[in-house]
Amino acid sequence: MAIEVRVPTILRNYTGGQKAVTAEGGSLSEVIDNLDSNHPGIKDRLVEDGDLRRFVNVYVNDEDVRFTGGLGTDVSDGDAVVILPAVAGGM
Amino acid sequence: MVRARGAVTARFYPRCVLTIDQATYDAIVAHARRDHPDEACGVVAGPEGSDRPERFVPMLNAARSPTFYEFDPTDLLKLYREMDDLDEEPVVIYHSHTGTEAYPSRTDIKLAQEPNAHYVLVSTRDGADIEGPVEFRSFRIVEGDVTEEEVRVVPTYSASQEQ
Numbered sequence: 001m002a003i004e005v006r007v008p009t010i011l012r013n014y015t016g017g018q019k020a021v022t023a024e025g026g027s028l029s030e031v032i033d034n035l036d037s038n039h040p041g042i043k044d045r046l047v048e049d050g051d052l053r054r055f056v057n058v059y060v061n062d063e064d065v066r067f068t069g070g071l072g073t074d075v076s077d078g079d080a081v082v083i084l085p086a087v088a089g090g091m
Numbered sequence: 092m093v094r095a096r097g098a099v100t101a102r103f104y105p106r107c108v109l110t111i112d113q114a115t116y117d118a119i120v121a122h123a124r125r126d127h128p129d130e131a132c133g134v135v136a137g138p139e140g141s142d143r144p145e146r147f148v149p150m151l152n153a154a155r156s157p158t159f160y161e162f163d164p165t166d167l168l169k170l171y172r173e174m175d176d177l178d179e180e181p182v183v184i185y186h187s188h189t190g191t192e193a194y195p196s197r198t199d200i201k202l203a204q205e206p207n208a209h210y211v212l213v214s215t216r217d218g219a220d221i222e223g224p225v226e227f228r229s230f231r232i233v234e235g236d237v238t239e240e241e242v243r244v245v246p247t248y249s250a251s252q253e254q
Contacts, residue, residue, distance in 0.1 A: 064168075082168065086167070088202050089161075089199035090154075090156070090159035090160060091158050091198070
């Protein structure tokens, strides 16, 4: 079993248009590294200075990882990771 | 290349248009009026690939601010799950400016991450909360490039398809 990662429209150019891909790892950080090895460049869109980018939301099993340890969030086989860009702006 | 007539439409992208029904248009304007002086925000979802904004979904501005808007992350996940289940996408993403014109700010441009969406901006700066006018404009925002498009308001979508 692996971890399913849902990819938003704006990042699908890294995944050949696929809406969902699989990855492996014991933490969100490892999952993103594994994702980047198969889809080079995607990590840079998610991580900045060793932390998740402010306007990218990541959920593990529907939990916002900002409340579960960020990149250190535990992930195991069969878990579902969802990436969603924030919908935000301001004048 | 066909030249647009008049300076007002000159910078519009050829054939780029947001077609929206009157009821949805009115609902966006009403939401903006109601939340003034805070920014209002939401989406209008539609069948994937249809370019037809059908399902009005007002969202809570988690920032509750007159100068910033952000969908609450939990609401955002719920919204995208719903759209996924219904084979929908966010056809329109709207928000209001409460003290400036209905044009994407630098922050709006930097944070726009739905390249297929029509970004609708409404401005409530001219007393919209007390029945003043509401400016309503639509844009494409792709990789930092902003293109204004025509807004065509139709009574209903079926009527707009009749020749």
